[in-house]
Every structure is written in structure tokens, then in C-alpha cells.
Amino acid sequence: MQLYQLGIVGVVLLGFLASSLFTISKKLSSLREPLAVWNTVHSLDVLPLRMRSWIYSLLVGIANPYSRSINVRITEVQKGIVCGIMKETRSTSNRFKCVHAGALVTFGETIGGLALFTHLGKKDRAILTNINVEYIKAVRGLLTASSVVPAFTDTTTDKIITEVIIKNAAFDTVAKLTLTWKTDLKGE
Template sequence: MNNFYFALLSTLFAVVVVAASVIAKKLGSLRDPLQIWDGLNNIGLLPIRMRAWIFTTVVGFANPYSKSINYRITELRKGKACGVMRETKKISNPFRCVHAGALVTFGETVGGLAVFTLLGKKDRAILTNINAEYIKVSRGLLTASSVLQPLKDREINELVSEVLIKNAAFETVAKLTLTWRVDLKDK
């Protein structure tokens, strides 16, 4: 009987992975991450953790480098993105803390999603500068958040966002300042 349940769970898992891959390929890129996020949240039968995993998998297909770290997006709203990342051996440095590169990848992914929620379908944004300030040794469960105000001036060429990464004790371990070149075409 245990083999039956294992086979059933394995099949279900495979179906979910294939579905996430199909969704990502149909979208091509993450032009409207809120549409995907809201669509997943409207599926009532999926557990919340499964929705976050599917969304993060879709983000990984659109941005393959982000798959190099193990993170989950936990909240996405207009101008706001939050995510969590647990320290693992894969992303640790020789000093038994999270590697600076993993922190930057995590922060850039969360900050990018916050920026993309503010853009229209024809708008473009490209990261031109990252400034990372490492404040404290990062260990354990980390939370990243980025909050931006809605774009009121459609004539801007540059957008600066900030990402705070905190540990389980709510101490800031890193602060990233991301500078984006934006091309706003949607009016």
C-alpha cells in the first residue's frame, strides 16, 4: 500500500512540474508576475506552500540563474515582493554562512519582482547597478522584502529600489540598492 501512495505522489509531483514548465514556456518571460501569482492564488485546492513553490518554479524558468539558490516567493502585490531563503550547504561559504553571491541573487530576484509588478506589458526594465551592503553574518532562515511606490511619473528613465534581507531574529543582514534603467511605453 505504501508503494501505491509513493507512486501516486510521484506522479502528482511530475504533473505539477510539467504544468509549471508549460506555464513558464507559454508566458515566455515574466511580463506580468501579478497575473501568474493571482491566478495561482485563485486555485482553491492548492495548498499555499504549493502555490509559492509553483510560482517560484515559474520564476526560475523565466530567470534560470535564480534556480541556483533555494528560495520561495511568499508575497507579491503591486510594488511589493517578499521571499524566504533557508541557509543550505549548497549556498554556504567556507565560513558556514550564506555566500554573498547567493544573497545578491536572492535580493535581485525579490527586488526585480517588485519592480516588474509596477510595469505595463510593453514597459521594459534592466538592472544596471547593484550595491550590496553586508551588515551581519547571514545564517538560518532569511527573509527579503522590497517595497516601491507606484510610478506616477511615466517620463522617468531610472528607478532605484531597495531590498532588505533579514534573519530569523529580524536583524538586517544585508541591504541591496538596485538601479534599473526603465523604458516606459504603456500609457
């Protein structure tokens, strides 16, 4: 009888967690401010730190479904600074047993876009118009990407260029991305 009751409690807890995650994801994925979403998720002190990053990455995947294909994990979000990790998997590898170039581009674009969007207001818009990628070496295993976007004060700017650096587990730079964004800044 006790095993049966334990099973019921487990199902109820899993149902509660799933419904809570769904509710949080619906509320937070509609926000246009990745930093506000990050701060909201990380204010949930009842969850372990690693789970908070996983939930945030899940929300990024809801807002940008294509980023789910590479299984990216966002590890840090600050004003103008975003870092993340991606582990090489079978789905991100090419036939040469290294990370596919398209997966690297998706990884870099996700990190660079989040870094830019931490500076944008609710009415500002940005769309990627150009990606330039320098592949430095073939890569395997765990990757880290980081993007630092300095604050821009000129609201008449219609083009912003950001950079993303991708490194391997030995901290060797394996790719550099330059992203060009067409922006519509409302200044609010």
C-alpha cells in the same frame, strides 16, 4: 493485485501533475507581469497554499534561471511589494559557514526585480545597471527579503532606484541592497 493497481494510479497521477505543471509553467512564465502570474497560480484552490508559492517560485526560476541557484521561495506578491525566503544550504554557504555574499545579492536582486516589475506594463522594460550592497552582519539559517517600490507616475523617468532589506531569523537586518534600474516606460 491491489498494490499493482495502486502503483499504476500513482504513476498516472504523477504524470498528470507533471504535465499540468509543465503546461502551466510554459503559459505563465511567458507573462511579463509577475503579479498576474501570482494571482493566476494562487487562484488554483485545489492546491495547498504552500504548493502555490512553490509553483510560483518554480516559474520565477524558469523565467530567471540564475535565481534557481539559491533556492528562493516567493511568499508574497502585491502591487509594488514582494517578499521571499531563502534557507542557507551547502550550495549558498561560503567557507566560513555563512551565506555567501553572491547568494545574498542574487536573493535581493530577485526580490527587488519582481517588486519593480509589478508596476511595469507589458511593453515597459527595465534592466539592472547598478547594485550597491551594505553587508551589516554575517548570516546563517533562514533569511527573509522584502522590497517595497512605490508607484511611479512619471513615464519619462529613465532611472528608478529600489531598495531591498534582508533579515535573518531573529529579524535583524543583515544586508541592504540599493538597485538602480534603467527603464523604458511606454506608459501603457
